[in-house]
Amino acid sequence: MTELNASTLSQLPPKVAAPPYDRSRLKRGIAHFGVGNFHRAHQAFYIDRCLALPGQEDWGIVGIGLGGGERGRQKAAEYRAQDCLYSLTIAPPKGEPGVRVIGAQLDYLLGPDQPGEVLALLTSPDLRIVTLTITEGGYHVDPQSDGFVTDHPDVALDLAGNGAPRTVFGFVTEALARRRAAGIKPFTVVSCDNLRHNGEVARTAFVGFASARDPELGAWIDASVAFPNSLVDRITPSVSAEDAARLNAASGLDDRIPLVAEDFTQWVIEDRFIDGRPALEKVGVQLSDEVKLWEQVKVRVLNASHLTLAYPALLLGYHEVAEAMRDPQVPVLLERFLDKIVLPLLEAPRDVNLVDYKNTVLERFSNEGDARPADAHSLGQRVQGARVFHHHAQGDACERHRPPHPRLYPCRLEPRATGPGRQRQCLRDDRAAPRR
Numbered sequence: 001m002t003e004l005n006a007s008t009l010s011q012l013p014p015k016v017a018a019p020p021y022d023r024s025r026l027k028r029g030i031a032h033f034g035v036g037n038f039h040r041a042h043q044a045f046y047i048d049r050c051l052a053l054p055g056q057e058d059w060g061i062v063g064i065g066l067g068g069g070e071r072g073r074q075k076a077a078e079y080r081a082q083d084c085l086y087s088l089t090i091a092p093p094k095g096e097p098g099v100r101v102i103g104a105q106l107d108y109l110l111g112p113d114q115p116g117e118v119l120a121l122l123t124s125p126d127l128r129i130v131t132l133t134i135t136e137g138g139y140h141v142d143p144q145s146d147g148f149v150t151d152h153p154d155v156a157l158d159l160a161g162n163g164a165p166r167t168v169f170g171f172v173t174e175a176l177a178r179r180r181a182a183g184i185k186p187f188t189v190v191s192c193d194n195l196r197h198n199g200e201v202a203r204t205a206f207v208g209f210a211s212a213r214d215p216e217l218g219a220w221i222d223a224s225v226a227f228p229n230s231l232v233d234r235i236t237p238s239v240s241a242e243d244a245a246r247l248n249a250a251s252g253l254d255d256r257i258p259l260v261a262e263d264f265t266q267w268v269i270e271d272r273f274i275d276g277r278p279a280l281e282k283v284g285v286q287l288s289d290e291v292k293l294w295e296q297v298k299v300r301v302l303n304a305s306h307l308t309l310a311y312p313a314l315l316l317g318y319h320e321v322a323e324a325m326r327d328p329q330v331p332v333l334l335e336r337f338l339d340k341i342v343l344p345l346l347e348a349p350r351d352v353n354l355v356d357y358k359n360t361v362l363e364r365f366s367n368e369g370d371a372r373p374a375d376a377h378s379l380g381q382r383v384q385g386a387r388v389f390h391h392h393a394q395g396d397a398c399e400r401h402r403p404p405h406p407r408l409y410p411c412r413l414e415p416r417a418t419g420p421g422r423q424r425q426c427l428r429d430d431r432a433a434p435r436r
Contacts, residue, residue: 001254004101006083012101013252016087019103020052026060026106027126033168034133035063035079040102041088041236041261043131043192048104049283058128059278060106062121066168068112078256079108087255089247092263093367099251111171115164122175123184128275131190132202134168138193139205148208159213169209176210176225177217188226188273196295199229199270228270229291231298235262235364264364268294290349297354300342302361305334309365325366334362 002008009018030047032039043061050056063079065072084105091097109118121127140149150159157163158170165171176186189206191198203222211218239247239258247258269280271287281287288294306321312333313324324330343354 001248001252003254004082004085004087004256006085009085009101009103015099016251016253017098017100019048019101021057021103023060023103023106025057026051027058028062028106028121028124029059029126030061030129030131031064031121031127032061032105032131032133033064033066033171034135034138035065035105035108036133037236037238037259038232038234039063039131039133039192040086040105040259042232042234042265042267043133044102044104045088045261045265046267046280046283046285047278048100048102050278050280051104053279053282056278058126058276059104061104063105063108064111064118064121064171065108066111066166068110072110072112076108076110076113079105082256084108086257086259087247087251087253089251089258089260090263091260091367093363097250097260099253101253111165115171118171119165119175119178122171122187123178123182125184127187128185129188129190129273129277130172131192132168133192136193136195138168139195139201140169141201141204141208146204148205148212150209150212155209159209161213169206172206173210173213173217173221176221177214180217180220180224185275186221186225187275188228188277190228190230190269192230192232194232196299197229197292199227203227224274226272226274228272230267230269231291231294233266233298233302234264235367236260262364262367264360288349293347293349297346297348297352297357300346301338301354301358304342305338305361306365308337309334321365322368325362331362334365 002011002013006023012018032043047059047061050059063084065075067075084107085101085103087099088102089097089099109121111118122130140152140155141147142149150156152167154166155169158165158167165174172189179186189202191202195201203225206225206227207218207222209218210221237243237260239260243260244255244258247260248255251258265284266286267280267284268286268288268291270289270291271277286294309321309324309330313321313327313330316324316327316330318324318327338358343358346354348354
């Protein structure tokens with residue numbers, strides 16, 4: 001196997017695509033907090049494609065981790081050992097997966113151990129965008145008051161100003177304060193979390209934190225910093241040690257942090273950047289002033305149908321989404337749900353065909369490749385997530401952004417033979433059945 005690092009990029013296995021640009025020429029233009037699998041398969045994937053275009057050298061990424069302890073240091077060591085390179089396997093529903101090395105990330109800084117370096121990065125004039133995947137609950141916005149919650153211990157310590165910052169709010173606010181004092185333009189803050197109105201939530205969080213520290217600074221950030229809303233979508237499963245070994249065996253790479261994702265990907269974002277941006281529109285990103293309409297489409301078509309299939313599919317004895325989709329009853333249920341209940345009530349963004357979007361969603365659910373939805377969430381996890389969602393919402397921003405409860409047609413469960421000595425429950429449409 002070929003060890004993966006900067007010195008071996010010219011010696012990659014034949015089926016593995018190398019970054020088609022000179023990484024030594026890249027500037028550190030983007031800082032990302034929360035380097036997880038989704039960021040690496042989504043935002044970094046798009047930036048990697050941008051960097052291959054002429055004149056895009058300003059947009060290299062530096063990852064920032066805030067998790068301390070042994071786990072945080074181990075993660076940092078894994079990235080640095082490979083010069084922040086990693087392989088991404090893209091798994092289509094049919095056909096052979098493709099493997100490429102992503103070179104967009106130039107460095108990885110660990111906030112608890114390197115606070116000075118993180119602040120130096122964030123105050124550099126070359127740094128013009130800060131992106132976030134800090135999870136839906138990581139913004140500390142109270143759903144009732146719509147205000148920033150300041151009683152988290154690390155937030156309280158950052159507001160007290162004793163020592164180096166601990167939170168993303170502490171780092172970003174301190175960097176913006178220093179940029180303001182030095183006459184450097186502020187950067188744009190882009191939330192890439194799967195959260196409705198994520199830019200507005202980010203603004204509430206960062207302005208709330210800054211205002212609690214210094215009302216004048218908070219007002220300046222509110223007036224001067226852009227927080228564009230964005231919609232993100234790509235199924236990116238977790239990678240176990242067994243998965244990593246399998247991916248490496250297929251690619252021929254000795255990669256400590258391999259990644260797999262479905263071939264579908266989408267990023268819709270408002271074109272509101274303060275000091276420039278990558279040529280996102282040239283690599284498939286949709287620049288739109290209708291992000292909120294896109295959010296409605298995704299929540300009501302993708303998320304709601306995912307939940308709609310989960311409950312009956314579990315009753316039918318299935319455990320994975322793709323497995324359930326092979327039962328002809330399940331696609332029929334979803335088609336009826338979407339065609340009769342969802343699509344007629346949706347307002348589509350400009351130039352969007354809702355039927356085509358629906359068909360794409362159903363195709364993704366049927367993906368039996370390495371990145372099928374079942375790998376990201378088993379049916380049991382999907383149902384449990386829906387149940388837990390409400391109970392954990394009170395302390396974070398999830399409640400006000402959760403999808404509406406999907407509605408189902410009335411249906412009955414009937415025994416259905418599936419083999420010798422086996423029976424399954426079968427869904428039957430009961431809309432025309434006589435009442436008993």
